[in-house]
Amino acid sequence: MTSNAFDLLVVGHGIAGLSAALSAMQNGAKVAVLERAPVEEAGGCTRYTEAYLRLKSEDELSDDFEGVLADAGSANPDPALVAAMMRPAGEWPGILRTMSVTDPEFISTFAGKAIPTIKWLKTFGIRFIPARLPHITGREHPGLVVPVGGGYAMMEALVNAGRAGGVAFYYETAVRRLLQDEAGAVVGVHAVARQNRPVEFRAKAVVLASGGFEGNPQMLQRYVGKGAINIRPVARGCYYNQGDGIRMACAIGAAQSGDYGYYHAVPVDSRSGRTEAKVLIFPFGIVVNNLGKRFTDEGVGTEYRTFDAMCHAIQAQPNGTGYAIVDAKINDIPEFTKAILSDRPPIEAASLAEMAQKLAIPAAALEETVRAFNGACRPGRFIEMRADGLATAGIEPKKSNWARPIDRAPFLCYPLIPASIITMGGIKTNANAQVLNAEGDCIPGLYAAGAVVGIFYRHYPAATSVLRGAVFGCIAGAHAAAKFEAERCEARTTTTA
Ligand SMILES: Cc1cc2nc3c(=O)[nH]c(=O)nc-3n(C[C@H](O)[C@H](O)[C@H](O)COP(=O)(O)OP(=O)(O)OC[C@H]3O[C@@H](n4cnc5c(N)ncnc54)[C@H](O)[C@@H]3O)c2cc1C
Numbered sequence: 001m002t003s004n005a006f007d008l009l010v011v012g013h014g015i016a017g018l019s020a021a022l023s024a025m026q027n028g029a030k031v032a033v034l035e036r037a038p039v040e041e042a043g044g045c046t047r048y049t050e051a052y053l054r055l056k057s058e059d060e061l062s063d064d065f066e067g068v069l070a071d072a073g074s075a076n077p078d079p080a081l082v083a084a085m086m087r088p089a090g091e092w093p094g095i096l097r098t099m100s101v102t103d104p105e106f107i108s109t110f111a112g113k114a115i116p117t118i119k120w121l122k123t124f125g126i127r128f129i130p131a132r133l134p135h136i137t138g139r140e141h142p143g144l145v146v147p148v149g150g151g152y153a154m155m156e157a158l159v160n161a162g163r164a165g166g167v168a169f170y171y172e173t174a175v176r177r178l179l180q181d182e183a184g185a186v187v188g189v190h191a192v193a194r195q196n197r198p199v200e201f202r203a204k205a206v207v208l209a210s211g212g213f214e215g216n217p218q219m220l221q222r223y224v225g226k227g228a229i230n231i232r233p234v235a236r237g238c239y240y241n242q243g244d245g246i247r248m249a250c251a252i253g254a255a256q257s258g259d260y261g262y263y264h265a266v267p268v269d270s271r272s273g274r275t276e277a278k279v280l281i282f283p284f285g286i287v288v289n290n291l292g293k294r295f296t297d298e299g300v301g302t303e304y305r306t307f308d309a310m311c312h313a314i315q316a317q318p319n320g321t322g323y324a325i326v327d328a329k330i331n332d333i334p335e336f337t338k339a340i341l342s343d344r345p346p347i348e349a350a351s352l353a354e355m356a357q358k359l360a361i362p363a364a365a366l367e368e369t370v371r372a373f374n375g376a377c378r379p380g381r382f383i384e385m386r387a388d389g390l391a392t393a394g395i396e397p398k399k400s401n402w403a404r405p406i407d408r409a410p411f412l413c414y415p416l417i418p419a420s421i422i423t424m425g426g427i428k429t430n431a432n433a434q435v436l437n438a439e440g441d442c443i444p445g446l447y448a449a450g451a452v453v454g455i456f457y458r459h460y461p462a463a464t465s466v467l468r469g470a471v472f473g474c475i476a477g478a479h480a481a482a483k484f485e486a487e488r489c490e491a492r493t494t495t496t497a
Pocket of ligand 1: 013034043044048052212237240242465466
Protein backbone atom coordinates (compact mmCIF):
# COMPACT_ATOMS: atom_id res chain seq x y z
CA MET A 1 0.00 0.00 0.00
CA THR A 2 1.26 3.50 -0.84
CA SER A 3 1.67 5.77 2.16
CA ASN A 4 2.01 9.55 2.11
CA ALA A 5 2.62 12.07 4.90
CA PHE A 6 1.31 15.64 5.18
CA ASP A 7 0.39 18.17 7.87
CA LEU A 8 -3.22 18.43 6.74
CA LEU A 9 -5.46 16.25 4.59
CA VAL A 10 -8.53 17.83 3.03
CA VAL A 11 -11.26 15.49 1.80
CA GLY A 12 -13.14 17.18 -1.05
CA HIS A 13 -12.39 19.72 -3.77
CA GLY A 14 -15.42 22.04 -3.41
CA ILE A 15 -15.46 25.53 -1.94
CA ALA A 16 -15.12 24.23 1.64
CA GLY A 17 -12.19 21.91 0.92
CA LEU A 18 -10.29 24.37 -1.25
CA SER A 19 -10.77 27.20 1.25
CA ALA A 20 -9.42 24.93 4.00
CA ALA A 21 -6.46 23.87 1.87
CA LEU A 22 -5.55 27.41 0.86
CA SER A 23 -5.82 28.92 4.34
CA ALA A 24 -3.71 26.10 5.82
CA MET A 25 -1.15 26.49 3.02
CA GLN A 26 -0.92 30.23 3.63
CA ASN A 27 -0.32 29.48 7.31
CA GLY A 28 2.65 27.25 6.55
CA ALA A 29 1.10 23.75 6.44
CA LYS A 30 1.96 20.99 3.99
CA VAL A 31 -1.45 20.14 2.53
CA ALA A 32 -3.00 17.44 0.33
CA VAL A 33 -6.49 17.57 -1.19
CA LEU A 34 -8.05 14.13 -1.76
CA GLU A 35 -10.83 14.06 -4.33
CA ARG A 36 -12.95 11.14 -5.45
CA ALA A 37 -13.76 12.52 -8.95
CA PRO A 38 -11.36 12.68 -11.87
CA VAL A 39 -9.79 16.10 -12.37
CA GLU A 40 -12.17 17.07 -15.18
CA GLU A 41 -15.22 16.48 -12.93
CA ALA A 42 -13.84 17.49 -9.54
CA GLY A 43 -15.56 20.03 -7.35
CA GLY A 44 -18.92 18.53 -6.41
CA CYS A 45 -21.76 21.05 -6.25
CA THR A 46 -19.34 23.96 -6.25
CA ARG A 47 -18.30 23.25 -9.81
CA TYR A 48 -21.88 23.73 -11.07
CA THR A 49 -23.38 26.43 -8.87
CA GLU A 50 -23.98 30.01 -9.91
CA ALA A 51 -23.14 30.67 -6.26
CA TYR A 52 -25.62 33.33 -5.20
CA LEU A 53 -24.40 34.76 -1.91
CA ARG A 54 -26.72 36.31 0.68
CA LEU A 55 -24.97 39.68 0.69
CA LYS A 56 -26.11 43.21 -0.12
CA SER A 57 -22.72 43.90 -1.65
CA GLU A 58 -19.24 42.46 -1.33
CA ASP A 59 -18.85 44.70 1.76
CA GLU A 60 -22.17 44.11 3.49
CA LEU A 61 -24.28 41.20 4.74
CA SER A 62 -27.97 41.04 3.87
CA ASP A 63 -30.04 42.65 6.64
CA ASP A 64 -31.66 39.35 7.58
CA PHE A 65 -28.44 37.29 7.57
CA GLU A 66 -28.20 36.23 11.24
CA GLY A 67 -31.99 36.20 11.61
CA VAL A 68 -32.60 33.60 8.89
CA LEU A 69 -29.75 31.43 10.14
CA ALA A 70 -31.14 31.48 13.68
CA ASP A 71 -34.66 30.82 12.34
CA ALA A 72 -33.49 27.72 10.43
CA GLY A 73 -31.10 26.70 13.21
CA SER A 74 -33.55 24.54 15.18
CA ALA A 75 -36.94 22.82 15.07
CA ASN A 76 -38.78 22.60 18.42
CA PRO A 77 -35.97 23.09 20.93
CA ASP A 78 -36.57 22.68 24.66
CA PRO A 79 -36.80 26.28 25.99
CA ALA A 80 -34.97 25.33 29.17
CA LEU A 81 -32.01 24.03 27.19
CA VAL A 82 -32.06 27.08 24.91
CA ALA A 83 -32.00 29.35 27.99
CA ALA A 84 -29.00 27.38 29.25
CA MET A 85 -27.25 28.23 25.98
CA MET A 86 -27.20 31.88 27.00
CA ARG A 87 -24.44 31.00 29.47
CA PRO A 88 -20.81 31.08 28.26
CA ALA A 89 -20.18 28.10 25.95
CA GLY A 90 -17.38 26.83 28.22
CA GLU A 91 -19.96 26.15 30.93
CA TRP A 92 -22.34 24.12 28.75
CA PRO A 93 -22.85 20.45 29.50
CA GLY A 94 -21.92 18.21 26.54
CA ILE A 95 -25.54 17.41 25.78
CA LEU A 96 -26.13 21.08 24.97
CA ARG A 97 -23.27 21.21 22.50
CA THR A 98 -24.66 18.27 20.52
CA MET A 99 -28.33 19.23 20.70
CA SER A 100 -30.23 19.80 17.44
CA VAL A 101 -29.80 23.54 17.71
CA THR A 102 -27.17 25.46 15.80
CA ASP A 103 -24.83 27.03 18.30
CA PRO A 104 -25.30 30.86 18.45
CA GLU A 105 -21.51 31.23 18.41
CA PHE A 106 -21.40 29.31 15.10
CA ILE A 107 -23.96 31.72 13.62
CA SER A 108 -22.22 34.86 14.90
CA THR A 109 -18.88 33.56 13.63
CA PHE A 110 -20.42 32.90 10.22
CA ALA A 111 -21.82 36.44 10.12
CA GLY A 112 -18.64 38.02 11.48
CA LYS A 113 -16.28 36.23 9.08
CA ALA A 114 -18.37 36.40 5.88
CA ILE A 115 -17.12 39.78 4.62
CA PRO A 116 -13.46 39.17 5.63
CA THR A 117 -13.70 35.84 3.77
CA ILE A 118 -15.01 37.59 0.63
CA LYS A 119 -12.04 39.96 0.87
CA TRP A 120 -9.72 36.95 1.23
CA LEU A 121 -11.27 35.23 -1.81
CA LYS A 122 -10.72 38.41 -3.82
CA THR A 123 -6.98 38.08 -3.21
CA PHE A 124 -7.09 35.03 -5.52
CA GLY A 125 -8.58 37.14 -8.32
CA ILE A 126 -12.24 36.17 -7.71
CA ARG A 127 -14.58 39.07 -8.52
CA PHE A 128 -18.05 39.61 -7.05
CA ILE A 129 -20.99 41.47 -8.61
CA PRO A 130 -24.62 42.17 -7.59
CA ALA A 131 -27.20 39.70 -8.94
CA ARG A 132 -30.93 38.94 -9.20
CA LEU A 133 -32.64 35.56 -9.26
CA PRO A 134 -34.29 34.71 -12.61
CA HIS A 135 -37.64 33.97 -10.95
CA ILE A 136 -40.81 35.86 -11.72
CA THR A 137 -42.63 35.30 -8.44
CA GLY A 138 -39.72 34.43 -6.17
CA ARG A 139 -38.58 37.99 -5.74
CA GLU A 140 -38.88 38.21 -1.98
CA HIS A 141 -35.24 37.48 -1.47
CA PRO A 142 -32.59 39.69 0.05
CA GLY A 143 -29.78 41.42 -1.81
CA LEU A 144 -27.57 38.94 -3.62
CA VAL A 145 -24.04 38.87 -4.94
CA VAL A 146 -22.42 36.32 -7.27
CA PRO A 147 -18.82 35.55 -8.16
CA VAL A 148 -18.15 36.26 -11.83
CA GLY A 149 -18.06 32.81 -13.45
CA GLY A 150 -19.92 31.16 -10.55
CA GLY A 151 -18.59 28.34 -8.40
CA TYR A 152 -16.46 27.06 -11.25
CA ALA A 153 -14.45 30.28 -11.37
CA MET A 154 -13.96 30.19 -7.59
CA MET A 155 -12.77 26.61 -7.79
CA GLU A 156 -10.34 27.34 -10.62
CA ALA A 157 -8.85 30.36 -8.85
CA LEU A 158 -8.28 28.43 -5.61
CA VAL A 159 -6.89 25.34 -7.33
CA ASN A 160 -4.44 27.44 -9.34
CA ALA A 161 -3.28 29.24 -6.21
CA GLY A 162 -2.98 25.91 -4.39
CA ARG A 163 -0.90 24.36 -7.16
CA ALA A 164 1.37 27.41 -7.22
CA GLY A 165 1.76 27.27 -3.43
CA GLY A 166 2.59 23.57 -3.22
CA VAL A 167 -0.73 21.93 -2.29
CA ALA A 168 -0.77 18.32 -3.54
CA PHE A 169 -3.94 17.21 -5.38
CA TYR A 170 -4.90 13.54 -5.55
CA TYR A 171 -7.80 12.84 -7.93
CA GLU A 172 -9.77 9.59 -8.24
CA THR A 173 -8.94 9.05 -4.59
CA ALA A 174 -12.02 8.16 -2.55
CA VAL A 175 -11.54 8.42 1.19
CA ARG A 176 -13.17 5.52 3.01
CA ARG A 177 -12.07 5.62 6.63
CA LEU A 178 -10.47 7.85 9.26
CA LEU A 179 -7.38 6.60 11.08
CA GLN A 180 -6.93 7.34 14.79
CA ASP A 181 -4.03 7.00 17.19
CA GLU A 182 -4.34 5.38 20.60
CA ALA A 183 -5.40 8.68 22.16
CA GLY A 184 -8.32 8.96 19.76
CA ALA A 185 -6.80 11.71 17.61
CA VAL A 186 -7.37 11.55 13.85
CA VAL A 187 -3.99 10.97 12.20
CA GLY A 188 -4.83 10.07 8.63
CA VAL A 189 -7.20 8.38 6.23
CA HIS A 190 -7.56 5.18 4.32
CA ALA A 191 -8.58 5.71 0.69
CA VAL A 192 -8.94 3.80 -2.54
CA ALA A 193 -7.54 4.86 -5.88
CA ARG A 194 -8.69 3.41 -9.24
CA GLN A 195 -8.81 -0.38 -9.63
CA ASN A 196 -9.61 -0.56 -5.89
CA ARG A 197 -5.95 0.15 -5.04
CA PRO A 198 -5.67 0.98 -1.30
CA VAL A 199 -3.81 4.16 -0.34
CA GLU A 200 -3.01 5.47 3.10
CA PHE A 201 -2.37 9.10 3.97
CA ARG A 202 -0.92 10.18 7.31
CA ALA A 203 -1.26 13.70 8.73
CA LYS A 204 -1.62 15.74 11.90
CA ALA A 205 -5.24 16.61 11.04
CA VAL A 206 -8.02 15.99 8.53
CA VAL A 207 -10.70 18.37 7.21
CA LEU A 208 -13.86 16.66 5.97
CA ALA A 209 -15.32 18.75 3.14
CA SER A 210 -17.01 16.00 1.18
CA GLY A 211 -20.48 17.55 0.82
CA GLY A 212 -23.87 16.10 1.71
CA PHE A 213 -25.61 12.90 0.58
CA GLU A 214 -27.63 14.10 -2.40
CA GLY A 215 -25.85 11.52 -4.58
CA ASN A 216 -26.71 8.56 -2.33
CA PRO A 217 -30.19 7.08 -3.07
CA GLN A 218 -29.99 4.68 -0.13
CA MET A 219 -29.27 7.45 2.40
CA LEU A 220 -32.01 9.58 0.84
CA GLN A 221 -34.42 6.66 1.14
CA ARG A 222 -33.40 6.10 4.76
CA TYR A 223 -33.68 9.72 5.89
CA VAL A 224 -35.99 11.54 3.47
CA GLY A 225 -38.33 8.58 3.22
CA LYS A 226 -41.19 7.79 0.87
CA GLY A 227 -40.60 8.72 -2.74
CA ALA A 228 -36.93 9.58 -2.21
CA ILE A 229 -36.07 7.41 -5.19
CA ASN A 230 -37.82 10.02 -7.34
CA ILE A 231 -35.28 12.73 -6.46
CA ARG A 232 -32.48 13.47 -8.91
CA PRO A 233 -29.31 15.44 -8.01
CA VAL A 234 -29.50 18.85 -9.67
CA ALA A 235 -26.04 18.65 -11.24
CA ARG A 236 -23.52 16.02 -12.17
CA GLY A 237 -21.06 16.94 -9.40
CA CYS A 238 -23.64 16.11 -6.71
CA TYR A 239 -23.53 12.43 -7.68
CA TYR A 240 -20.09 12.23 -6.06
CA ASN A 241 -21.51 13.37 -2.71
CA GLN A 242 -22.59 10.14 -1.08
CA GLY A 243 -22.46 11.08 2.56
CA ASP A 244 -19.02 9.52 3.03
CA GLY A 245 -17.78 12.26 5.35
CA ILE A 246 -20.85 11.89 7.57
CA ARG A 247 -20.50 8.10 7.66
CA MET A 248 -16.74 8.17 8.41
CA ALA A 249 -17.09 10.75 11.17
CA CYS A 250 -20.04 8.93 12.74
CA ALA A 251 -18.02 5.70 12.69
CA ILE A 252 -15.60 7.31 15.16
CA GLY A 253 -18.34 8.82 17.34
CA ALA A 254 -19.08 12.24 15.80
CA ALA A 255 -22.28 14.01 16.82
CA GLN A 256 -24.92 14.32 14.11
CA SER A 257 -26.84 17.51 13.44
CA GLY A 258 -29.12 19.15 10.90
CA ASP A 259 -32.44 17.94 9.53
CA TYR A 260 -31.80 14.53 7.95
CA GLY A 261 -35.36 14.37 6.61
CA TYR A 262 -35.14 17.60 4.61
CA TYR A 263 -33.42 18.60 1.41
CA HIS A 264 -33.38 21.82 -0.59
CA ALA A 265 -34.52 21.35 -4.16
CA VAL A 266 -35.87 22.95 -7.32
CA PRO A 267 -38.36 21.44 -9.76
CA VAL A 268 -36.59 20.62 -13.03
CA ASP A 269 -37.76 19.39 -16.42
CA SER A 270 -37.43 15.59 -16.18
CA ARG A 271 -36.59 15.40 -19.91
CA SER A 272 -33.54 17.68 -19.65
CA GLY A 273 -29.99 16.59 -18.84
CA ARG A 274 -28.87 20.18 -18.36
CA THR A 275 -27.55 21.35 -14.99
CA GLU A 276 -30.35 22.84 -12.88
CA ALA A 277 -32.93 22.71 -15.72
CA LYS A 278 -35.46 24.45 -13.49
CA VAL A 279 -38.97 25.42 -14.57
CA LEU A 280 -40.57 27.96 -12.26
CA ILE A 281 -43.77 28.90 -14.08
CA PHE A 282 -45.96 26.47 -12.13
CA PRO A 283 -47.50 29.28 -10.00
CA PHE A 284 -49.25 30.48 -13.17
CA GLY A 285 -51.01 27.20 -13.91
CA ILE A 286 -51.83 23.91 -12.22
CA VAL A 287 -49.70 20.87 -11.42
CA VAL A 288 -51.28 17.41 -11.74
CA ASN A 289 -49.95 13.93 -11.06
CA ASN A 290 -50.05 10.95 -13.42
CA LEU A 291 -53.63 10.27 -12.29
CA GLY A 292 -54.62 13.67 -13.67
CA LYS A 293 -55.27 15.13 -10.19
CA ARG A 294 -53.98 18.30 -8.51
CA PHE A 295 -52.21 17.57 -5.23
CA THR A 296 -50.86 20.84 -3.81
CA ASP A 297 -51.30 24.62 -3.74
CA GLU A 298 -49.35 25.83 -6.77
CA GLY A 299 -49.52 29.49 -5.75
CA VAL A 300 -48.48 29.56 -2.10
CA GLY A 301 -46.55 32.82 -2.33
CA THR A 302 -43.47 34.57 -3.54
CA GLU A 303 -41.07 33.14 -0.98
CA TYR A 304 -38.15 31.32 -2.52
CA ARG A 305 -38.83 28.32 -0.28
CA THR A 306 -42.13 27.52 -2.06
CA PHE A 307 -39.99 25.72 -4.65
CA ASP A 308 -38.89 23.31 -1.92
CA ALA A 309 -42.52 22.68 -0.93
CA MET A 310 -43.48 21.95 -4.54
CA CYS A 311 -40.57 19.49 -4.85
CA HIS A 312 -41.50 17.66 -1.67
CA ALA A 313 -45.11 17.39 -2.86
CA ILE A 314 -44.04 16.05 -6.27
CA GLN A 315 -41.69 13.54 -4.63
CA ALA A 316 -44.69 11.86 -2.96
CA GLN A 317 -46.67 11.38 -6.23
CA PRO A 318 -47.00 7.88 -7.75
CA ASN A 319 -44.26 8.29 -10.37
CA GLY A 320 -42.53 11.23 -8.71
CA THR A 321 -43.55 13.60 -11.50
CA GLY A 322 -45.73 16.71 -11.44
CA TYR A 323 -47.09 17.89 -14.77
CA ALA A 324 -47.13 21.72 -14.77
CA ILE A 325 -49.85 22.82 -17.19
CA VAL A 326 -50.41 26.42 -18.27
CA ASP A 327 -52.57 27.85 -21.02
CA ALA A 328 -51.87 30.43 -23.73
CA LYS A 329 -52.37 33.28 -21.25
CA ILE A 330 -48.81 32.61 -20.05
CA ASN A 331 -47.74 34.71 -23.04
CA ASP A 332 -49.23 37.77 -21.30
CA ILE A 333 -46.47 37.55 -18.70
CA PRO A 334 -43.48 39.54 -19.89
CA GLU A 335 -40.23 37.55 -19.95
CA PHE A 336 -41.84 34.39 -18.52
CA THR A 337 -39.27 32.32 -20.42
CA LYS A 338 -36.58 33.66 -18.05
CA ALA A 339 -38.05 31.35 -15.42
CA ILE A 340 -37.43 28.30 -17.65
CA LEU A 341 -33.89 26.93 -17.75
CA SER A 342 -34.78 23.68 -19.51
CA ASP A 343 -33.34 23.10 -22.96
CA ARG A 344 -36.51 21.20 -24.02
CA PRO A 345 -39.59 22.89 -25.52
CA PRO A 346 -42.89 22.52 -23.63
CA ILE A 347 -45.26 19.71 -24.59
CA GLU A 348 -47.98 21.51 -26.54
CA ALA A 349 -51.59 20.47 -27.23
CA ALA A 350 -54.69 22.04 -28.75
CA SER A 351 -57.01 20.43 -26.19
CA LEU A 352 -56.78 18.93 -22.71
CA ALA A 353 -57.65 15.50 -24.14
CA GLU A 354 -54.73 15.74 -26.53
CA MET A 355 -52.45 16.88 -23.68
CA ALA A 356 -53.54 13.92 -21.55
CA GLN A 357 -52.80 11.57 -24.40
CA LYS A 358 -49.32 13.06 -24.88
CA LEU A 359 -48.61 12.76 -21.14
CA ALA A 360 -50.11 9.25 -20.95
CA ILE A 361 -52.47 10.28 -18.14
CA PRO A 362 -56.27 9.64 -18.01
CA ALA A 363 -58.01 12.27 -20.19
CA ALA A 364 -61.32 12.21 -18.31
CA ALA A 365 -59.54 12.79 -14.99
CA LEU A 366 -57.51 15.72 -16.35
CA GLU A 367 -60.57 17.31 -17.93
CA GLU A 368 -62.53 16.96 -14.69
CA THR A 369 -59.63 18.42 -12.66
CA VAL A 370 -59.42 21.47 -14.94
CA ARG A 371 -63.22 21.89 -14.98
CA ALA A 372 -63.33 21.90 -11.17
CA PHE A 373 -60.32 24.22 -10.94
CA ASN A 374 -61.75 26.69 -13.47
CA GLY A 375 -65.05 26.69 -11.60
CA ALA A 376 -63.23 27.62 -8.39
CA CYS A 377 -61.39 30.62 -9.92
CA ARG A 378 -62.77 34.03 -8.93
CA PRO A 379 -62.70 37.38 -10.72
CA GLY A 380 -59.87 39.69 -9.73
CA ARG A 381 -56.68 41.31 -10.89
CA PHE A 382 -53.83 39.01 -11.88
CA ILE A 383 -50.40 40.44 -10.99
CA GLU A 384 -47.50 38.14 -11.82
CA MET A 385 -44.84 40.02 -9.88
CA ARG A 386 -46.30 39.65 -6.42
CA ALA A 387 -48.71 37.51 -4.42
CA ASP A 388 -51.93 38.90 -5.92
CA GLY A 389 -54.44 37.18 -3.61
CA LEU A 390 -56.30 35.82 -6.65
CA ALA A 391 -57.26 32.59 -4.90
CA THR A 392 -59.63 29.75 -5.69
CA ALA A 393 -62.74 29.22 -3.56
CA GLY A 394 -64.34 25.93 -2.53
CA ILE A 395 -61.75 23.54 -3.89
CA GLU A 396 -59.12 21.30 -2.32
CA PRO A 397 -56.25 21.81 -2.61
CA LYS A 398 -56.70 25.53 -2.73
CA LYS A 399 -54.61 27.74 -5.00
CA SER A 400 -53.72 30.86 -2.99
CA ASN A 401 -52.52 33.25 -5.70
CA TRP A 402 -52.44 33.68 -9.49
CA ALA A 403 -55.54 31.46 -9.94
CA ARG A 404 -56.84 32.04 -13.46
CA PRO A 405 -58.88 29.49 -15.45
CA ILE A 406 -56.93 27.12 -17.71
CA ASP A 407 -59.08 27.67 -20.77
CA ARG A 408 -57.18 29.14 -23.69
CA ALA A 409 -55.44 26.82 -26.16
CA PRO A 410 -52.76 25.95 -26.88
CA PHE A 411 -52.02 24.26 -23.56
CA LEU A 412 -48.37 23.85 -22.54
CA CYS A 413 -46.82 21.37 -20.11
CA TYR A 414 -43.47 20.69 -18.46
CA PRO A 415 -43.04 17.38 -16.58
CA LEU A 416 -41.30 18.30 -13.31
CA ILE A 417 -39.27 16.23 -10.88
CA PRO A 418 -37.54 17.29 -7.65
CA ALA A 419 -33.81 17.99 -8.09
CA SER A 420 -31.87 18.09 -4.84
CA ILE A 421 -29.35 20.88 -4.33
CA ILE A 422 -28.26 20.21 -0.77
CA THR A 423 -29.16 17.78 2.01
CA MET A 424 -29.49 19.16 5.53
CA GLY A 425 -28.30 16.29 7.73
CA GLY A 426 -24.63 16.18 8.68
CA ILE A 427 -22.17 16.24 11.53
CA LYS A 428 -21.76 18.84 14.22
CA THR A 429 -18.83 21.22 14.64
CA ASN A 430 -18.08 24.15 16.89
CA ALA A 431 -17.34 27.64 15.55
CA ASN A 432 -13.68 26.64 14.96
CA ALA A 433 -14.94 23.94 12.55
CA GLN A 434 -13.72 21.22 14.97
CA VAL A 435 -15.91 18.11 14.84
CA LEU A 436 -17.64 17.29 18.13
CA ASN A 437 -18.22 13.80 19.40
CA ALA A 438 -21.57 12.71 20.77
CA GLU A 439 -20.44 13.82 24.27
CA GLY A 440 -19.88 17.36 23.01
CA ASP A 441 -16.06 17.18 23.07
CA CYS A 442 -13.80 17.94 20.10
CA ILE A 443 -12.42 14.92 18.26
CA PRO A 444 -8.73 15.85 18.16
CA GLY A 445 -7.39 16.33 14.64
CA LEU A 446 -10.80 16.32 12.94
CA TYR A 447 -12.39 19.35 11.26
CA ALA A 448 -15.38 19.69 8.92
CA ALA A 449 -16.74 22.45 6.71
CA GLY A 450 -19.42 23.00 4.08
CA ALA A 451 -22.42 20.83 3.37
CA VAL A 452 -21.06 17.89 5.42
CA VAL A 453 -21.96 19.94 8.52
CA GLY A 454 -25.64 19.99 9.50
CA ILE A 455 -26.91 23.40 10.63
CA PHE A 456 -30.40 23.77 9.13
CA TYR A 457 -33.81 22.42 10.17
CA ARG A 458 -37.15 22.36 8.28
CA HIS A 459 -36.07 24.84 5.64
CA TYR A 460 -33.07 26.20 3.84
CA PRO A 461 -32.11 29.90 3.96
CA ALA A 462 -31.27 30.54 0.31
CA ALA A 463 -27.81 31.60 -0.83
CA THR A 464 -25.91 30.59 2.30
CA SER A 465 -24.10 27.39 1.28
CA VAL A 466 -21.17 28.53 -0.79
CA LEU A 467 -20.45 31.31 1.67
CA ARG A 468 -20.63 28.89 4.59
CA GLY A 469 -18.21 26.53 2.86
CA ALA A 470 -15.74 29.34 2.28
CA VAL A 471 -16.01 30.80 5.78
CA PHE A 472 -15.68 27.56 7.75
CA GLY A 473 -13.22 26.00 5.31
CA CYS A 474 -10.98 29.00 5.82
CA ILE A 475 -11.43 28.81 9.61
CA ALA A 476 -10.66 25.05 9.65
CA GLY A 477 -7.45 25.42 7.63
CA ALA A 478 -6.17 28.34 9.70
CA HIS A 479 -7.09 26.72 13.03
CA ALA A 480 -5.38 23.45 12.14
CA ALA A 481 -2.26 25.25 10.85
CA ALA A 482 -2.05 27.37 14.01
CA LYS A 483 -2.10 24.17 16.08
CA PHE A 484 0.70 22.65 13.98
CA GLU A 485 2.76 25.80 14.47
CA ALA A 486 2.13 25.78 18.23
CA GLU A 487 3.17 22.11 18.38
CA ARG A 488 6.33 22.88 16.36
CA CYS A 489 7.19 25.73 18.75
CA GLU A 490 6.62 23.50 21.75
CA ALA A 491 8.80 20.77 20.21
CA ARG A 492 11.59 23.33 19.57
CA THR A 493 11.33 24.66 23.14
CA THR A 494 11.48 21.14 24.58
CA THR A 495 14.51 20.25 22.42
CA THR A 496 16.33 23.47 23.39
CA ALA A 497 15.59 22.96 27.08
C1 LIG B 1 -26.79 23.67 -9.56
C2 LIG B 1 -26.54 24.13 -8.15
C3 LIG B 1 -26.91 25.42 -7.79
C4 LIG B 1 -26.67 25.87 -6.50
N1 LIG B 1 -26.93 27.17 -6.20
C5 LIG B 1 -26.46 27.70 -5.05
C6 LIG B 1 -26.45 29.12 -4.82
O1 LIG B 1 -26.87 29.89 -5.69
N2 LIG B 1 -25.94 29.59 -3.64
C7 LIG B 1 -25.44 28.75 -2.68
O2 LIG B 1 -24.98 29.22 -1.63
N3 LIG B 1 -25.42 27.42 -2.87
C8 LIG B 1 -25.88 26.88 -4.03
N4 LIG B 1 -25.80 25.53 -4.26
C9 LIG B 1 -25.30 24.67 -3.17
C10 LIG B 1 -23.78 24.82 -3.07
O3 LIG B 1 -23.21 24.78 -4.36
C11 LIG B 1 -23.18 23.71 -2.24
O4 LIG B 1 -23.91 23.52 -1.04
C12 LIG B 1 -21.74 24.04 -1.86
O5 LIG B 1 -21.01 24.33 -3.04
C13 LIG B 1 -21.14 22.86 -1.11
O6 LIG B 1 -19.76 23.02 -1.02
P1 LIG B 1 -18.90 21.86 -0.34
O7 LIG B 1 -17.49 22.26 -0.55
O8 LIG B 1 -19.39 21.62 1.02
O9 LIG B 1 -19.27 20.55 -1.18
P2 LIG B 1 -19.08 20.23 -2.72
O10 LIG B 1 -18.85 21.45 -3.51
O11 LIG B 1 -20.22 19.39 -3.14
O12 LIG B 1 -17.73 19.40 -2.75
C14 LIG B 1 -17.64 18.13 -2.15
C15 LIG B 1 -16.46 17.40 -2.77
O13 LIG B 1 -16.16 16.23 -2.03
C16 LIG B 1 -15.84 15.19 -2.94
N5 LIG B 1 -16.03 13.91 -2.25
C17 LIG B 1 -17.18 13.35 -1.82
N6 LIG B 1 -16.94 12.20 -1.20
C18 LIG B 1 -15.61 12.00 -1.23
C19 LIG B 1 -14.74 10.98 -0.75
N7 LIG B 1 -15.20 9.90 -0.10
N8 LIG B 1 -13.41 11.11 -0.96
C20 LIG B 1 -12.92 12.17 -1.64
N9 LIG B 1 -13.68 13.16 -2.12
C21 LIG B 1 -15.02 13.08 -1.91
C22 LIG B 1 -16.78 15.44 -4.11
O14 LIG B 1 -16.36 14.80 -5.28
C23 LIG B 1 -16.72 16.96 -4.21
O15 LIG B 1 -15.66 17.41 -5.02
C24 LIG B 1 -26.07 25.03 -5.53
C25 LIG B 1 -25.71 23.74 -5.90
C26 LIG B 1 -25.92 23.29 -7.19
C27 LIG B 1 -25.49 21.92 -7.56
